[in-house]
Amino acid sequence: xxxxxxxxxxxxQICRSGQCFRMNPEGEGRYSVIAxxxxxxxxxxxxxxxxxxxxxxxxxxxxxxFDFGTDYSAYIRMIxxxxxxxxxAAGFGSGIRILRQDLWEMxxxxxxxxxxxxxxxxxxxxxxxxxxxEEKTNARGEIYHAFPEPEALAFLDEDELMACNLxxxxxxxxxxxxxxxxxETDLDAIRKMSYAKARQELMKLYGVGEKVADCICLFALHxxxxxxxxxxxxxxxxxxxxxxxxxxxxxGAQGVMQQYIFYYELFGKEHKKEREEx
DNA sequence: GCGCAGGTAGAGT
DNA sequence: ACTCTACCTGCG
Numbered sequence: 001x002x003x004x005x006x007x008x009x010x011x012x013q014i015c016r017s018g019q020c021f022r023m024n025p026e027g028e029g030r031y032s033v034i035a036x037x038x039x040x041x042x043x044x045x046x047x048x049x050x051x052x053x054x055x056x057x058x059x060x061x062x063x064x065x066f067d068f069g070t071d072y073s074a075y076i077r078m079i080x081x082x083x084x085x086x087x088x089a090a091g092f093g094s095g096i097r098i099l100r101q102d103l104w105e106m107x108x109x110x111x112x113x114x115x116x117x118x119x120x121x122x123x124x125x126x127x128x129x130x131x132x133x134e135e136k137t138n139a140r141g142e143i144y145h146a147f148p149e150p151e152a153l154a155f156l157d158e159d160e161l162m163a164c165n166l167x168x169x170x171x172x173x174x175x176x177x178x179x180x181x182x183x184e185t186d187l188d189a190i191r192k193m194s195y196a197k198a199r200q201e202l203m204k205l206y207g208v209g210e211k212v213a214d215c216i217c218l219f220a221l222h223x224x225x226x227x228x229x230x231x232x233x234x235x236x237x238x239x240x241x242x243x244x245x246x247x248x249x250x251x252g253a254q255g256v257m258q259q260y261i262f263y264y265e266l267f268g269k270e271h272k273k274e275r276e277e278x
Numbered sequence: 279g280c281g282c283a284g285g286t287a288g289a290g291t
Numbered sequence: 292a293c294t295c296t297a298c299c300t301g302c303g
Contacts, residue, residue, distance in 0.1 A: 018284065114285040120300070121284085167299025172286090209286045230284040262284080282302090291294075 002051040002058045008072035010095020011044045017096050017263050018118060019219045021109055021125045022147075034129075035065060036102045037146035039138045052139065067097045067222075075256045080249060085240045086257065089264035096259050099219060103187050104180065105147045106220035107205070110212045111172045120165065127164035128153075128173075150187075153177035172207025179205060195223035218255040227254040232265040 011031045015023050022034040031042045040062060041052040051058055063069065076090050112124045132152045133145035153161075154177040161170035179185040185205060190198050198221055202213040214228035227245070229237070237245060250257050 115283065117283040207286065211285060
């Protein structure tokens with residue numbers, strides 16, 4: 001077990017930020033995370049965090065996964081103090097970090113996310129993992145399922161993942177798996193590409209448009225200039241940035257700002273409303 | 279019953 | 292280049 005005092009880190013906020021669909025609150029400040037074929041339990045009370053793994057695995061994997069090498073206060077300090085909206089949003093979601101997740105896992109996750117709701121996205125991914133992911137055992141002796149490799153999905157019929165509740169997105173995922181296995185899409189090459197090249201390459205995949213490509217670039221490749229524009233972001237842009245988002249000022253950190261805005265649009269409004277009602 | 283939920287491809291102007 | 296629409300599914 002590793003214990004650390006951490007600033008600008010909230011498991012609760014990261015769980016709800018919607019960048020990872022296999023991260024769950026287990027109650028009483030406890031959380032579980034599955035990334036690829038790894039499993040981790042975390043306990044957080046304020047800044048104090050316990051990671052239930054050995055030091056080697058923490059240093060070798062989870063430290064990078066949670067982007068602990070980056071000081072997020074620097075991103076928050078970039079924010080224009082005269083921008084009351086972004087200041088409020090970043091204050092509300094200041095524990096969010098941009099995770100460094102697996103490329104293939106993010107491709108599948110965000111193919112599934114389109115025109116879909118968070119509850120069903122999670123269910124879809126759980127179904128796929130349980131059916132096609134390798135069975136593993138955690139330290140407690142409980143069974144969990146790794147995220148299936150492309151090879152495990154490439155042989156399926158295009159409609160076969162409808163059984164996992166993917167709906168019309170089934171063929172997107174199966175075709176992406178075939179493309180990765182055949183080498184038509186070179187995942188290792190994409191990992192080394194610039195943002196522009198990676199985005200362009202990802203958009204060659206059937207079912208990957210601009211928004212999904214940007215999510216993959218941000219959450220897997222850590223291209224922080226990616227600014228995924230979904231319905232919530234469009235709403236916020238219309239309400240607060242009629243003259244366009246200040247990309248110049250936030251160059252290279254737009255993705256971080258996107259997360260603060262997205263999280264605030266989803267959860268900040270009701271929070272504010274509750275405060276006003278009291 | 280109908281519109282919408284982290285959009286996109288394909289067809290039509 | 293831009294606008295329009297169908298698309299799985301389940302929930303309010």
